[in-house]
Amino acid sequence: MLQRFAAEGYRADFELDDDTGAVTCISCSTTTPPEQVEVAASRRVEGASDPADMAIVLGARCPSCDSRGVIICRYGPEASAGDAKLLEITRDGGDGRDRTIPS
Helix, strand or coil: CHHHHHHCCCCEEEEECCCCCCEEECCCCCEECHHHCEEEEEEEEECCCCCCCEEEEEEEECCCCCCEEEEEEECHHHCCHHHHHHHHHHCCCCCCCCCECCC
């Protein structure tokens, strides 16, 4: 899955704050609040041996340095408060656009 995002140009690293949902771009050290994170694509994944291992890969862009990379969020019972906050805000970006990278 990550190779598919990399092929689409999402190569930068981001860190998600487990408490607030803020995202830090490792390239430029800018921290972006969850409501300002620009998500362009998403792809849900589940664990091969445990379907309860639920995660979603978000293709995002840093608003400061324009780097594109991925954020991996857990959802369901294993999600942190930060995961839940970011996913709640970026679920569809409020514009109804499909954000799925084809498999």
